Amino acid sequence: MKFGRTIVAAGVLLSLGACASVSPAHDAETAAWWRTTAALSGDDMEGRDTGSAGYDRAAAYVAERFRGAGLAPAGDGDTYFQRLNLxxxxxxxxxTSFTVTHANGAVRALRFLHEISVTPTQDMAPHIAGPLVFRGYCAAADMTDVRGAVVVCFGARRPGQTTSASRLEAATAAGAIAVVNVDDPGFTVEPARWPLAYARSVAVTGLSELPRSIPVMRMSAQAFGEMTSLDGADGAAVLARGARGEPMQSFDLHATLDARVATRTRSYTSDNVLAVLPGTDPAxxxxxxxxxxxxxxxGYGTPVxxxxxxxxxxxxAAYVATLITLADERHGRGFRRPLIFAAVTGEEKGLLGSRWLAAHPTQGAPPPIAVLNLDQLRPLYPLTILTTLGLDDSTLGQTVRSIAEPMGIQVRRDLEPERGLLRRTDHWPFMQRGVPSVSFLFGVDPGTEAHARYIDWYQRRYHAPxxxxxTPIDFDAQAKFHRFYFALVEAVANADAPPQWLPDSPNRPTQ
Known part of the structure; x- marks a missing residue:
């Protein structure tokens, strides 16, 4: 049993050492935030997987906390819940199995979710079999002699290189039966990690569809190296060239892939939790x-x-807890503009809850004039740099600077755009609909202790049990972020004019 459940059961913050507790001398607000984080991430919430009983318990908990803080319901009807059918x-x-058989008779089984995975699609074929061919970056010009083959590609993620979508399009057009993207070992800004929790695709009825394509697989760099070595090739050297962005040569692996894929389908519901703090200015x-x-x-997944x-x-959980902390701090005292508090479902499955809310605003949660998103924050080290997604897109960026810089916080734009973070979290569906938005990360400088902690998080904890x-927490950094975020909320909610898009923003709506 993890001590998350112990904390909730005891109803108090236990002394678990400096890494997991707030000292009695720490401010009460941060201690309350950590208790709420503990409640939401305790074992009894079962990881809050979309559609699970644990998620429903967490949603009920959040709704009750919003109600207790004096927020009005803003969901469907006169409730705190907006339901999605998934x-x-x-x-x-x-x-399910993946087996590579080489022409020399060598056989290599690939461990599902540990070395190879596959994106589930609608009506996925239960059997995939074909020769393996490596086609480098898998641009359209690379797709020679691939009809009926499983095309193995260098899984590039950097600007100017092929994308997963372009590789799939090129392989499909050339007649391949499947694509395997191999991890780029040089993409250290967000290191590839295995095992994966599971392989699942989720869609919202009336909003999105399950993918339909030839099978798309992902393979670890280590598995690729071991697989190619059985043919006498140096797979590690091949991937190293790709990591350096050098030209890559195509070759056939003289091996076949035999994949057996078992699937199951489900239908269920999951709720966004919506509440509103009414504004004080009728205008x-x-x-x-x-x-x-x-x-x-x-939720539950592959053990680590x-x-x-x-x-x-x-x-x-920690940043749903920040919303609750702010609601408790205000306790019914509004700003000039209303504040909508949204704890949404399905982000990990493709921003499903935020996409639904953006497309289906409720009477209590109408379309906003600004979005202040909380995700991707990691209070692992002092808060001296605040990377701000959307910084140069709207006047929100200047508001962020005007609050952060007097606090000794350097505000930066995203220095790692190849990660695509702007489009990977819940403000993005609103930006697509023309709403100025920002989101934040605790920034780091390369080669520092903070950077080492940042990388360690992605290697050992990100999307892992x-x-x-x-997790070692810098509670002073979190308290500082709360001061910044709460001041930002107040500034935007009380401003005379709503935020405006900047004319040179590439994400500015065209209509």
Whole structure:
């Protein structure tokens, strides 16, 4: 049992050492935030997987906390809940296998979710079999002699290189039967990690569809190296050239892939939790500010070091807890504009809850004039740099600077755009609909202790069971972020004019 459940059961913050507790001398607000984080990421919430009983318990908990803080319901009808109808397809372990057979007779089984995975699609074929061919970056010009083959590609993720979508398009047009993207070992800004929790695709009825394509697989760099070595090739050297952005030669692997894929489908519901703090200025009643964080996590998945529960303490229970902390601090005292508090579902499955809310605003949560998103924050080291997504897109960027810089916080634009973070979290569906938005990360400088902690997080805790209450937290940094964020909320909610798009923003709406 993890100590998250112990904390909740005891109803107090236990002394668990400097890494997992707030000292009695710490401020009461930060201690309350950590208790709420513990409640949301405790074992009894079962990792808050979309559609699970644990998620429903967490949603009920958040709704009750919003109610207790004096927020009015803003969901469907006169409730705190906005319901989504979901359906999914998942690849299951039993009956699933991936086997590579070489012309020299060598056979290599690839471990599902540990070395290879596949994106589930609608009506996925249960059997995939064909020769393996490597085609470098898998641009359209590379796709020679691939008809009927499984095309192996260098899984580039950097600007100017091929994308997963372009590789799939090129392979499909050339007649390939499947694509395998191999991890780029040089992409260290967000290191590839295995095992994966599971292989699942989720869609929202009336909003999105499950993918339809030839099978798309992902393979670890280590597995690729071992697989090619059986043919006498140096797979590690091949990947190193790709990591350096050098030209890559195509070759056939003289091997075949035989994949057996077992799937199951499900239909279920999951709720966004929506509440509103009414504004005080009737003239601004139709200009709400949306504060959003995702409530869902991964739930149960592939065990790591014997632990199969992905608690999701910092991703993103801690920042739903920030919304609750702000609601408690205001306790019914509004700003000029209304504040919509949204704890949304399905972020980890493709921003499903925020996409639904953006497309289907409720009477209590109408379209906002600004979105202040909370995700991807990691209070692992002092807050001296605040990377701000959307910084140069709207006048929100200047508001962020005007609050952060007097606090000794350097505000930066995203220096790692190749990660695509702007489009990977819940403000993005609103930006697509023309709403100025910002989101934040605790920034770092390369070669510093903070950078080492940042990389360690991605290697050992990101989307893993180890994202739990044992994570070393810098509580002073979190308290400082709360001061910044709460001041930002007040500034935007009380401003005379709503935020405006900047004319040179590449994300500015065209209509």
């Amino acid at each position: 359906h999914d397809v998942e690849v299951i372990n039993e009956g 601004l009643a139709h200009e709400p500010v949306l504060l959003i964080a995702h409530l869902d996590g991964y 070091d014997g632990d199969d529960l992905y608690n999701g303490a910092l991703d993103d 180890q994202d739990d209450l044992a």
